[in-house]
Structure formats: C-alpha cells, structure tokens
Amino acid sequence: xLILTRKLGERITIxxxxxxxxxxxxxxxxxxxxxxxxxxxxHRQEIYERIRQQNLxxxxxxxxxxxxxxxxxxxxx
Amino acid sequence: xxGYETLKVDTTRFGAITIDEQxxxxxxxxxxxxxxxxxxxxxxxxxxxxxxxxxxxxxxALAFVITSPFFFAPDYSVPLDDAIxxxxxxxxxxxxxxxxxxxxxxxxxxxxxxxxxxxxxxxxNTETFQAVQMVVTDSPYSHRFPLLKDH
Numbered sequence: 001x002l003i004l005t006r007k008l009g010e011r012i013t014i015x016x017x018x019x020x021x022x023x024x025x026x027x028x029x030x031x032x033x034x035x036x037x038x039x040x041x042x043h044r045q046e047i048y049e050r051i052r053q054q055n056l057x058x059x060x061x062x063x064x065x066x067x068x069x070x071x072x073x074x075x076x077x
Numbered sequence: 078x079x080g081y082e083t084l085k086v087d088t089t090r091f092g093a094i095t096i097d098e099q100x101x102x103x104x105x106x107x108x109x110x111x112x113x114x115x116x117x118x119x120x121x122x123x124x125x126x127x128x129x130x131x132x133x134x135x136x137x138a139l140a141f142v143i144t145s146p147f148f149f150a151p152d153y154s155v156p157l158d159d160a161i162x163x164x165x166x167x168x169x170x171x172x173x174x175x176x177x178x179x180x181x182x183x184x185x186x187x188x189x190x191x192x193x194x195x196x197x198x199x200x201x202n203t204e205t206f207q208a209v210q211m212v213v214t215d216s217p218y219s220h221r222f223p224l225l226k227d228h
Contacts, residue, residue, distance in 0.1 A: 061181070
C-alpha cells in the first residue's frame with residue numbers, strides 16, 4: 001500500500017482524472033472530496049461490502065427454495 | 078428478411094430458455110461482486126409470482142432472485158441521482174422508464190427466513206435496457222429485510 005501524508009486542503013491525484021482533496025479533520029473523522037469522471041463508482045467501503053456479501057449469498061439460492069418461498073409468501077397473504 | 082435474434086441459455090436452475098436478444102439487459106458495472114457478468118434477462122418465477130430470476134446470459138449458473146420492493150415496502154424510496162449520473166441517463170424520463178428491483182436472499186433450506194436487500198436495489202432502464210446496482214447510503218433500510226413477518 002502506498003502511504004502519503006497530506007495536510008488540510010492538500011490533494012492527491014490518481015491517474016489523469018481522479019483528484020482527492022482533504023477537506024476537513026475533526027477528531028477521528030476526516031472529510032474527503034473526490035472528483036472523478038462519470039462512470040467511476042465511488043462508495044463507502046463497508047456498505048459496498050455488505051451488498052457484495054448479500055449478492056454472493058443470493059447467488060446461491062436454489063430453485064426449490066424459491067418455489068417454497070413463493071408459496072409461503074402467498075399463504076401468508 | 079431479418080427477423081429478431083434469439084439466444085438459447087441452458088440455465089442451471091430452471092432449464093433451457095430462449096431469449097429475445099432485444100430484451101437482454103446490460104449492466105456496464107455488473108452486479109457487486111460479479112463485475113464480469115454484464116448481461117442479464119428477467120424471467121418470472123411463475124405466473125402471478127412476485128419473484129423473478131435475474132439470470133446471467135453468459136453464465137448459466139449465475140442467477141439472482143429479485144422482486145419489487147413495493148410489495149412489502151410500499152413507501153420505499155431511494156435517491157436515484159448517483160445512478161442516473163453514473164449511467165448518463167436522461168433525468169427527465171426517469172420516472173417513466175426506470176424500474177426498481179431488490180435482490181432476495183433465501184437461505185439454503187430455510188425459505189421462511191428469506192430477506193430482501195433494500196440498500197442494493199437494481200435499477201433497470203426499460204428504454205435503453207441498461208441496469209445498475211445501486212449502493213444506497215444514509216438510508217433507514219436494511220440489507221436483510223425479512224419478507225415474512227415473525228421471522
């Protein structure tokens with residue numbers, strides 16, 4: 001991992017068109033500004049990871065479990 | 078005369094299906110965790126079922142169960158701006174052209190414990206046949222919303 005030290009207001013550029021600015025430091029919180037082209041997805045890692053994990057699990061659902069879930073849902077009204 | 082093209086996919090879960098190529102949905106970024114699979118079709122589980130398979134066109138073994146969030150969360154609402162930007166969609170047409178689905182997880186052998194992921198909805202543009210899985214931040218929604226009460 002590349003580790004850089006930055007001061008408030010300083011920037012980091014990644015490639016030709018991604019710029020990260022250190023906007024604010026308050027206690028243990030750091031506010032970052034990120035400029036990137038359209039089409040580059042930027043997410044908070046923990047939420048991204050939660051969805052990724054759910055997707056991995058959801059990709060293992062079987063047809064028989066779905067059939068049963070479907071009738072369960074219908075009978076529960 | 079050139080008819081419309083069809084494609085046959087021998088799905089792992091529900092056998093061979095014939096797909097009208099015009100109905101293939103393209104996800105430029107794939108599903109989270111599956112960046113390489115970019116083409117899907119939506120196939121209803123059964124007539125009148127709220128569930129659909131979101132089947133990969135290129136990987137017969139890859140499919141997700143999806144449903145409309147409005148069946149069980151009628152007030153479901155998430156900001157679409159990020160997705161619209163990311164996909165360069167026409168913002169004025171969004172209300173009419175975009176459909177929302179959520180991914181359903183059914184734990185193996187425990188269908189009563191099925192949940193829906195309300196923070197990673199799939200946005201399908203029915204005009205361009207493109208889709209994107211959103212990452213919803215700062216929302217009150219759960220990634221494991223139970224679909225049956227009392228579970």
